[in-house]
Amino acid sequence: MISLPANNRSETGNRSGPSATEPFHLLRLLRENRGEGVILWLFNIGAERYWNPAPRGITDRSEDRIVSRMEEMNLLLCRPQDLLILREQPDEAFLARLRGWGFEIPRILVPAPGPDQAGIAELVLADERLLGELGDLARAEEERGGTLFFVPYAATLLEERIAERCGLALMAAPSSVGAAVNDKIANRLLAEELGLPVCAGRVCRSAEEIRSAWKELTEGEGAFRKVIIKEPHGASGKGLYLVDSPERLEPLLHRLERSAKRNTAAAWLVEGWQPKSADINFQLYVSPQGETEIFSMKEQMLRDTVYIGSRFPVEIGETAVSEYRRYGEEIGRKLHEQGYSGVAGVDSIITTDGEIIPIIEINGRFTLSTYLSFLAPILGERTKAISRYFRLSLAEPLSFGELCGKLEQEELLFDRESGEGVLVYTSGTLPVFREEGGEGCKGRLFALIAARQWSRAEELNDRLDRMLDRLEKA
CATH class of the missing domain: 3.30.1490.20 (ATP-grasp fold, A domain)
Incomplete structure (x- = not known):
């Protein structure tokens, strides 16, 4: 059985970290040096509304609640010495299952409750107790010779305020730079300036x-x-x-x-609308020092323009992979010139003629793909994986434990020994609450289907589809 690298902290609490040995580099901390440093994680999805404020229209409280609980997928990246802010404590059955699969669970901090439509950063800023605790943790880490690194999904003015208030090292580009990068017109102009193929x-x-x-x-x-x-x-x-x-x-x-x-x-x-053979997302990391690396590539599954899942590893040939790496280095260097650092998700296409259009859009933040990019220690290096995203509408609530029970009955639940099955990686997004008025339960299921062969992964994917269809019709 494969296990993640052990935590290198000593029992006395001494900890080595990037501040003592080398500059901050997120990929190294998540891959090679998992026992080093301490990261405070925040999944502040919805950053776009703070970068570019606009009227929200009619508020869907159920949708707000579901989207906010997507934050649990941040657990896929955490190390045991890390801190993770979540708006609610996750289902204990979910945490136990993650541990059983080999994930490392960090210390979880929860702000005082607030309205569903409030972003997680707003809740943190409204909670003086939590702000004080974060400040104490940052000072304690500094006394040990380290730094408490703050890594949010995206950096807006709110995350900058949290960092300033609590003495955290915010490892992200300034919010104004992040907003400028998340602009589809600016993305095209960047591609043209670099002389890259464009639509x-x-x-x-x-x-x-x-x-x-x-x-x-x-x-x-x-x-x-x-x-x-x-x-x-x-x-x-x-x-x-x-x-x-x-x-x-x-x-x-x-x-x-x-x-x-x-x-x-x-x-x-x-x-x-270019005819295409593949939609490819690649994840770029631009370090604060300007080092650039493509650390993940996935083939996206889209329904028209809406993401519904992905497949990885991509199988597009070494020549195409080399082209992507060259494009990624050019894009990363340009982003760093503009003041950007951190993770960026880049959507691209390969046309039916085999041409790579390397920038369809750039997301200057984490994306859902980011959280699925460091699973090799759990799944194995040769695993074929399909990530799926389902909207569920059921007559009765369905908890994480109940869902796993149904997956076990269908012989679909992920088994680490065999490296096959369905791994559900959020619990709070499931249809666990009855809608107002009592008319059913809505939720989202985020699942990873893993197998050693693509044919087997496709079979498990089809069986999951049929199982969920039966649940919705029940």
């Missing part, structure tokens, strides 16, 4: 310019059947409009015109 298209600043770009892209030689119109900001498929006919274009243009009246700086990226 046919252009930046538009009015509805009339969008209409003109549409005609250029859909008429004449090399015409595209579909065009994608992108707002510069937005995550999880928001602000992306896939248009395949003039009848769909015109109503959208009316909406965008109304938006432009409220924002004179409004702009959109209009590109031809």
Whole structure:
């Protein structure tokens, strides 16, 4: 049985760390030097609303609650000496199962409760007790000759305030830089500046310019059947409009015109929808010193423009992998020139002609793929894995323990000895609460399907699909 590297702290509490031996480098701490240093983790999903504030529209309290509990996937990265802030303590059955699979559980800190729509950083800043505790922990670490490193999902003004208030070393780019990197128009301009291949298209600043770009892209030689119109900001498929006919274009243009009246700086990226053989996400790490490394590549599974899962390792050939590494180094160097450091998730495509378009968009933050990038000690180096993301709507609540029981009955639950099965890596997102009004239970299931062969992984994936379909129909 494979186990993670042991923690190197002595019983007296002495701890070596990057401050004493070498500069901070997140990948080394997660791979080679897992016993060194202490990291405070925060999964502050939804950072985009702080970088680019906009009216939220109608609030879905159930959705807010589910999304906020995605934070539990941060446990996949933690070491035992680390600290993790979660808005609620996880299900004990979930933590026990993670331990049994070989994951290392950190010390978990929980802020005072607050509204579901409040971000986790807001809850931390509102909790004087927790802020004081974090300050004490930072001072204690400094007295031992170390540093308490603060690594959030993304860095906004809120995380900067937490770091300043508590004396933490925030290991991320300034929030203004992070916001600038998370801009689809800026991403295209960066690619053009580097001379990288880009999709046919252009930046538009009015509805009339969008209409003109549409005609250029859909008429004449090399015409595209579909065009994608992108707002510069937005995550999880928001602000992306896939248009395949003039009848769909015109109503959208009316909406965008109304938006432009409220924002004179409004702009959109209009590109031809390129036929592709693969959607590839690669994870870049840009160290504070400017070292750049691609540390993970996954083939994304999309439904139109919305992410539903991924497959890894990618099997695209050594030539393509080498090209990606070269592109990644160029992109990382440019990002560092702009003041960026930390993890960046880059979405790209390989066209049906075999051309790599290395930047479709850059997320200057962690992505869901980041949390699945350090599983080799658990799964094994040769494992074939499919990550899946399901929206569930059930008649009755389903806890993590109950779900694992059903997976065991179907002989689907992950077994570490065989290295095969379904590993569910959040518990709080499951449909554990009845909706207001008593009309069923909604949730999300994040699962990793592991096997030694792709055919076996696909078989387990299909069986999981059928099991969940039966649960929803029950």
